[in-house]
Amino acid sequence: MTTAQTTTPRPDTNVTCEANVDENGNEVEYSVKCVTVKExxxxxVVVITRTTTKGVARLDYSVNPKRAANFxxxxxxxxxxxxxxxxxxxxIKVPVKNNNMKARVDEVHIVEISKxxxxxxxKGKAEIVVLDDD
Known part of the structure; x- marks a missing residue:
C-alpha cells in the first residue's frame, strides 16, 4: 500500500477520477482516522483512506479547534x-506548535474531509488530540 502526499499535482493529474466504483462494483468511500500526539x-499525521486504488481523486479537508488553549x-x-x-x-501533515503554556489542557481539533x-x-470527521506535556 502506498501513501499519497498533499503536494500540488502536475496539471495532468488534477482531473476528476473516472472510478466512481471500486473493483467490486461498490461506490468508492473515503474515511479519516483520529490521531493523538504529544504537544x-x-x-x-492524519490518514485518509479510500476503498479503492483505482483512478485519481482529490478531496478537500479542514482542521478547526474543538477545545483549545488560548494559544x-x-x-x-x-x-x-x-x-x-x-x-x-x-x-495530511498538520503542524503542531508547542505553546509552552502551563495550562494543562489537552486540546482537541476536528479534521473534516469533504467534496x-x-x-x-x-466517515468525514475525526479528532486530533494534542496532549499537553508542559
Missing amino acids: DVRDA PTIQKLKGRVFFKDGEMTAT PTTGKVK
Whole structure:
C-alpha cells in the first residue's frame, strides 16, 4: 500500500477520477482516522483512506479547534489532498506548535474531509488530540 502526499499535482493529474466504483462494483468511500500526539511533536499525521486504488481523486479537508488553549498548538487549516492511481491512503501533515503554556489542557481539533471528486465520504470527521506535556 502506498501513501499519497498533499503536494500540488502536475496539471495532468488534477482531473476528476473516472472510478466512481471500486473493483467490486461498490461506490468508492473515503474515511479519516483520529490521531493523538504529544504537544512537542512537529506534525500530527492524519490518514485518509479510500476503498479503492483505482483512478485519481482529490478531496478537500479542514482542521478547526474543538477545545483549545488560548494559544492553540494547531491553527485553523484548509487544503486539498490528492490520490494517484494505485494509492489507497493519503496523509495530511498538520503542524503542531508547542505553546509552552502551563495550562494543562489537552486540546482537541476536528479534521473534516469533504467534496471528493468521486464516490462519497463515509466517515468525514475525526479528532486530533494534542496532549499537553508542559
